[in-house]
Amino acid sequence: MRFSSNANVGATYHGYGRRDEIGVMIEMTPSEPSTTFLAPRDSESDDGNDDVAKPFPPSQRGYENDLDTGRPTFRHTTSLQQEAAKDLKLRELEAFAAKLDGCKDYIALIAGAFRGKVRNSMLFSLLHNDATAGMDEWDRDVIQNEKKKLLQHPVMRLIVILKWRAFGVRMFSEQLLMHLLLLLTLTVSLTISLGTIQGDPKDDPDGDKEFKKIAGSWLCGTALLLLSLLATRFLTWQNKQACAWATLVLGGCAITAIFLNLDHLVELCYSDAFVNLNNGLVSLCAVYFCIFELRELAADYPDYAVFLSGDSLMYWRLVHVPTHFITSIYKLVCTKTPSPYLESYWNRIQLPLFLLVLVYALCELWTYFPFEMCVYLGIPMHFVLCLMCVQYLEAFRDVGYLLPMMRRMLTDVFRYLAFYLPIQCGYACAYYLLFKSQGENLKPYKPDEDFADNFNSSLSKIFPGANTTDETLVMNLLEILKTKDSNDIFQGYETVPKSFLTTYLVTFAQINMEPFNQLASPAAYVLGYLLLVTHATIVIVMLLNVLIAMMDKTMGAHMDEAKLEACVTFAECVLRLEKTTTSAISDEYWGNLNMDKVENLYEEIVRADANEKRDDDAVLDALALLGANVDDLEKRA
Incomplete structure (x- = not known):
């Protein structure tokens, strides 16, 4: 960009650069302090290229002058404030990294990570981005990347592992078993409420057989889950086996x-x-998860807020915490600034879902839940609960990295839909118009001779007194019986929505050829098959392969990053469990720790990192050697 200015050539300006959505540097006028300015262009640069811009020399003007609210260009100084906030946050992270490095030589210094409050813990500060809410997206990404790197620090990983062993494994097992118990009891409750058991089990043998399967599964599953829940009360890392x-x-x-x-x-x-x-167990499980979510939500407040409010702890939890949840939703929707609790996408649906399950269970205990509500609320509620089982995979290293990868693949699917939907809508409307216009113009039925003879002999056996000697009468009867209604022939294309669904199934090779074969007009016949052939070629051959290629590229490009994010999701799982514990649990665990074993665990983490780095270096050296050999072969050729 070139701009004219009344400023003298060589005048100094304070320059700041920013980027637009596609990563291109934007340069504004020299009167805007939040930009990078271009100096007058020379006719030819030093390297022989003409029309090359040179930056102005750095400004000697003070930073406070740029933040002067009386200046007419103060509307651009927001980026300066954001830059200062980003630098401050990065300096805090550097101090945080120095603190972690200081714990390398003396592991006992990490005791503060167990004895401090949750909001003041190192894990909380690294996993929540509330301090960077007012920054640009690029600045937030820079800070979040630095936080992810700090989570990979050996000392930080040691803290996460120790917390997992202290209370995480027990609480995670308990929560997983409670979720399975909720799924089992809710499934049985909906099965009974929706009347899926046909007949009275006491009188109907088929109904009795089906009810016996349901009752047997409920008895075995409930007994096993309740015994497992009882065992979690005594579960520790040492006696888990x-x-x-x-x-x-x-x-x-x-x-x-x-x-x-x-x-x-x-x-x-x-x-x-x-x-x-059974409904009582559903309600108890729902109450358990509601309490769990409310305790996690209450961790958003600093502990001193209880004393500042001047109310009792019970009043604070029953009034202030739900109020905070409502205001957090409002801020998320209106200002796009989520609270620490709502930063997780799972948390945004969990508390409302468990409250809905609780309402359903209480209604079933005192009265019957309306049948329509069971269908339109109960079934989606059960589906979401099944889907939520996926979040428990984040605690397993072998599959935990797939969770962030799935989010990227969903992004690929949405990008794919941008190409697919216009084509899908076009073919759906084309099929609908074609078959609707040819509803009365169908091919006449032409019976096969062998089939006609068999039909004639069968007709004489079924109706001995019928006159089967008249072949014309028999053929007319056979034509009437075999001729289908146009709605039956063109089934799936009666309306635009049905045509859309039928056309969508072509993507999975579900193609019905009968409607196309019944078109009597040669032009309609050719047009129908032309649409079908081009549709199958574009959707199945081209677009599906494009989607597969996009996903393959995503898997290859982000595999290492997904493994890094798997460590982040595991740390988030531990922090979520820590929010619902008391500090006494952590103090007790830390007091019983054998520091020799802790140091051995830390050494194992360091050795594992060193071995992984050596493996990576070996792979890079092998690739470099392979590239050199390829270059040598090309030169010889």
């Missing part, structure tokens, strides 16, 4: 006893007490 074996043995004994007395137990399930017991 013993608890697992004890649970398997006791669970196996309980399931064996249930199968030996299954008929008697199923008879007890015929009563309303079974339905009430």
Whole structure:
């Protein structure tokens, strides 16, 4: 860009650069202090290229002058404030990294990570971006990348592992088992409420057989899950294998006893007490998760807010925390600034969903939930609960990296839809108009001779007195029976929405050829098959391969980053569990820690990083050697 200015050539200006959405440097007038300015252009640069811009020399004007609110260009000084805030945050992260480096030689210094409050912990400050809410997207990305690097620090990973062993593994196991229990009981409750069991189980043998399967699955699953939940109360990192074996043995004994007395137990399930017991378990599970989410939400407030409010702790949790949840949603929708709790996409749906489950269970206990509500709310509610099981994979290293990868692949799908939807809509409308216009212009039925002979002989056997000697009469009857209605022939294309769905299934090779074969007009016949051939070629051959190529590129380009984000999601899982614990648990665990084992664990982390780095260096050296050999072969050729 070139601009004219009344300033003298060589005048100094304070320059700042920024980028637009596509990463191009934007340069404004010299009167705008938040830009990078171009100096007058020379006819030829030093390297022989003409029309090359040179930057002005740095300004000697003070930073305070740029922030003068009385200046007419103060509308551009916001970027200066954001730049200062970013620099301040980066300096804080540098100090944070120095603190972690200081713990390398003396591991006992990390005791503060266990004895401090959650909001003041190092993990909380690294995983929440509330301090960078007013910055540009690029500045936030820079800070978040620095935070992710700090989460990879050996000392930070040691802290996360110790917290996982202190309370994470027990609480994670408990929460997972409660979620499975909620899914089991809600499935049985919806099955009974929606009347999927045909007939009375007491009188109908088929209904009794189906109910026996449901009751048997409920008895075995509930017994095993309740025993597992009981075992989690005694679960620690040291005795996890013993608890697992004890649970398997006791669970196996309980399931064996249930199968030996299954008929008697199923008879007890015929009563309303079974339905009430199941709905009671649903409500208890929903209350458990509501309390869990509210305690995590309450961690957004600093602890001193309880004392500043002047109210009791119970009043604060029952009034201030729900109010904070509502205001957080308002800020998220209106100002796009999520609270620490709502930064997680899962948290945005979990609390409303568990409240809905609680309302459903209470209605089923006191009265019947409306049938329409069970269909239109119960089924989606059950589906989302099943979908939420995916979030528990973040604690497993082998599959945890796939969660951030799935988000990137969903982005590829949305980009693919930008090409696919116009083509899909065009073909859906074309098929609808074609078959609607040819509804009465169908090919006449031409019976096969062998089929006609078999039909004639069968007709004489079924109706002995019928006159089957008249072939014309028999053929007319056969034509009437075999001729279909136009709505049956063109089924799937009666309306535009049905045509859209039928056309969408072509993507998965679900093609019905009968409507095209019944077109009588040669022009309509050719047009129909031309549409079908081009549709299959464009969608199946071209667009699907484009989507596969996009996903393959995403997998290859972001695999290392996804593994890094897997560490972040695991740390978020630990922090989410830490928010619902008390500091006494961490203090007790830290007091019982063997520092020799902690130092050994830290050394294992450092050695693993060193081995991984050596492996990466070996791969890079091999690639460099391969490239050199290829270059040598090209030169010889």
